[in-house]
Amino acid sequence: MEIIAQYGGVLVILACVVGFFMAWGVGANDVANAMGTSVGSKALTIKQAIIIAIIFEFAGAYLAGGEVTATVRKGIIDPTLLAGQPELLVFGMISALLAAGIWLLIATSYGWPVSTTHSIVGAIVGFAAVGISVDAVAWGKVGKIVASWVVSPVMAGTLAYFLFRSVQRLILDTADPFDNAKRYIPFYIFLVGFIIAMVTFTKGLKHIGLDLSFGESAMMAVIAGIALALLGTWMERRVKYDKKENEDYHFTSVEKVFGILMMFTACAMAFAHGSNDVANAVGPLAAVVSVIGAGGELAQKSAMPSWILLLGGAGIVLGLVMYGHKVIATVGNNITELTPSRGFAATLAAATTVVIASGTGLPISTTHTLVGAVLGVGLARGISALNLRVVGTIFMSWIVTLPAGAGLAIMIFFMLKGIFG
């Protein structure tokens, strides 16, 4: 208790700085995969992608980031065991942030594929299990999170497969793909708007004072979907069939119509990514702030101050502006194989999966979900060559990142305990 009274301010500032840095890292690095599909498919320029990412990452973080943040903040550790020693939670969360940050720096400088989500979850589980006690970890919840890491790529893959098969059946495999593209794409746009709006309305808007029932939310989501579909139809009118450009690749004009759809799915992807990944940075910060703000009480019920999500959103945006555009360009230039028709299927499937996970409060890896979605399109025979070794690197990232994050967190935890205790 005295520790918190004495060093509270310093600890909060430390947590804010590290949390902000993590959010910066998410913006600088992780956003690239989410936006790379749209840039690679030439549906968006880098500049447009950055603008969309800034707006929708921030909106996702602020409007729909609460559930996952709550899980990271208080779902992984069982706080009842910490009664009387709230400073342990503060040290632990700060060391988790530091550990994840350091690990990500090391890993990215060597080019290893690691996930921010896995680093932070590993770090929190690590300090709690070793630094406090094995029982302090809510193993049931951790089990669910780990299961979601397996389920999310599979689900995204399945969705992407069926989305792309529907595109093939309704549009590409028909006698007049161009007209059919114009006819059916508004329905896909409706789907994009509906899913994002549904999760936002049911899960997100409470903390800005808008509490809707499920029915009301569904109504609003349908309206949002229809509005977007109408907007999409209006935008489609500008695309004309040009015989000349279709000589070499017969679907060039069709892909242009898909490009409009891709703009909407890019927004959805940025929103989904923001809503899930902001928690990696601000979840531990929220835990620190709530313990210290309550003067050492482990106040489970206290709502999270919304400035924390704002800070996270701002960190992501800053990372994007400072560094993200370079990474987006690199990723985008390397995945040209993903034309809008395929890119949209993969992106929408991933965005849907991520946003559902955000709504249920499960921290998952956006990149792995995207990998699953792209494989789904590949299974529909839609991509001419995929490197399956990546699936192996994903398993490696699970096996390596969790212990690495955990080990670092344990070390930093005992160091902090020594310095402040």
Add this chain to the structure above:
Amino acid sequence: MVANSSFMKMFAQSPVKPLQQHIEKAHSCAIELVPFFEAVLAKDWTEAEKVQQRITKLEHEADELKQYLRQHLPKSLFMPIPRTTLLDLLRMQDRIANKAQDIAGIMLGRQMQIPESMEELMMEYLKCSLSVTNQAVKALNELDELVVTGFRGREAEVVEKMLTRLEELESETDSREKKLRYMLFQLETELPPVEVMFLYNIIDWIGELADRAEQVGSRFQLLIAR
């Protein structure tokens, strides 16, 4: 910081474009046989040699494309086209270029003469055989469209039609080959025997250009047939 590149690395280089470039190269190599034969018929051996060198150069380029594609096809790739079929296609395509080089090489080396009465039919036969390879190029050009449509539906039908046409052209070439052989058979007693032997060979090899193209077509058909 480097981009977290696992996602990016997932997209391997597509074999479609290199495969299309390769058959275009093989065809452009074979098509040079037309000016070559014209030079041979005119007995202009300096011109024939020039064309023969062009053919050799194009054949080398096709070889380079073939090697490049093979190097970029590791076993870990996940593709809608089976790797073995792809390599088969490549091998068949490459033989078109090789055969063209063989024909030009031996005809130039032996300064072969084509009996005057056979000239017209020989040119027709060559052009017919080349129309088969041309049709194979056209069919292969649809490969990227086939990938995006999942090898189904209307695009598959379009390619199916192209392949049917390819077979028609090939059998036309066959019947011309028979005619030409018969013609040579009637002339053979009047010509030097060694020369006759090599003429039969050339007729054979021109037919093989079409045969290889047909094999490319039938491998290609395997991709659509399920």
